[in-house]
Amino acid sequence: MLKLSDVSVKFGAFTALQNIDIEVSEGELVVLLGANGAGKSTIFNTISGLNKPSSGNIQFNGKSVRGNSPDRMVKEGIVQCAEGKKLFAEMSVQENLMMGGFVHRKQKAQLKQSLAEVYALFPILKDKKDDAAGSMSGGQQQMLAIGRALMAKPKLIMMDEPSIGLAPLIVEQMFSIIQEINKSGTTVLLAEQNANAALKIADRGYVIENGAIVLHGNSKALFHNDAIRKAYIGA
Numbered sequence: 001m002l003k004l005s006d007v008s009v010k011f012g013a014f015t016a017l018q019n020i021d022i023e024v025s026e027g028e029l030v031v032l033l034g035a036n037g038a039g040k041s042t043i044f045n046t047i048s049g050l051n052k053p054s055s056g057n058i059q060f061n062g063k064s065v066r067g068n069s070p071d072r073m074v075k076e077g078i079v080q081c082a083e084g085k086k087l088f089a090e091m092s093v094q095e096n097l098m099m100g101g102f103v104h105r106k107q108k109a110q111l112k113q114s115l116a117e118v119y120a121l122f123p124i125l126k127d128k129k130d131d132a133a134g135s136m137s138g139g140q141q142q143m144l145a146i147g148r149a150l151m152a153k154p155k156l157i158m159m160d161e162p163s164i165g166l167a168p169l170i171v172e173q174m175f176s177i178i179q180e181i182n183k184s185g186t187t188v189l190l191a192e193q194n195a196n197a198a199l200k201i202a203d204r205g206y207v208i209e210n211g212a213i214v215l216h217g218n219s220k221a222l223f224h225n226d227a228i229r230k231a232y233i234g235a
């Protein structure tokens with residue numbers, strides 16, 4: 001479904017990504033593991049069209065999407081889930097969700113159905129639909145950020161550290177919702193530092209260090225890999 005081949009990204013003289021190869025098949029849940037500054041967000045921003053690769057190719061469903069604008073990528077079906085803090089804090093929960101469905105604004109019936117699906121997945125958002133987004137807890141805002149991305153009906157959703165800053169119980173809930181989103185048919189690319197929780201729900205993973213992929217494989221193999229356990233799982 002998504003294929004990055006030999007993708008490099010430079011910011012001036014600094015090489016942020018070096019010869020990245022990533023493949024995601026339809027229906028998969030794939031995790032990118034890496035420490036702060038490893039390059040996970042840069043990979044997402046490059047896929048979503050915010051960063052331009054200095055070399056390499058990006059294909060989505062067999063056609064080149066390299067150089068597409070971010071709104072073109074959303075129309076293609078790749079949606080990046082903003083971090084909770086990038087919501088419209090003053091606007092209501094429902095208004096934020098409707099903004100996520102902007103690309104489908106002419107299909108009123110579809111929007112209504114998407115909204116109902118998001119509320120079924122996150123009942124708390126329905127309860128708080130008229131509250132200002134900024135008034136909710138960190139976990140609820142993260143749920144709203146995911147809900148807003150789902151309103152665009154993505155084929156592939158990219159989530160950047162959805163568990164960051166959340167209490168352990170909420171983290172568990174978050175990962176089970178991500179798994180549910182994947183099982184209901186949306187392909188998921190997840191960036192995480194929480195390797196322990198992410199590898200439990202992912203099919204496959206890639207480990208990024210200093211802008212390069214140093215290891216990849218199925219989640220079970222990565223979970224039992226000594227270097228990964230030492231660096232990311234702490235056992």
Ligand code: ATP
Binds near residue numbers: 014016038039
């Ligand atoms: P984090 O979890 O901290 O976001 P990350 O793995 O997502 O980490 P990136 O944000 O992708 O890491 O950053 C990778 C490297 O690229 C870092 O050294 C960062 O400082 C650098 N970088 C990212 N964006 C830019 C930019 N627009 N201009 C210059 N350098 C950048």
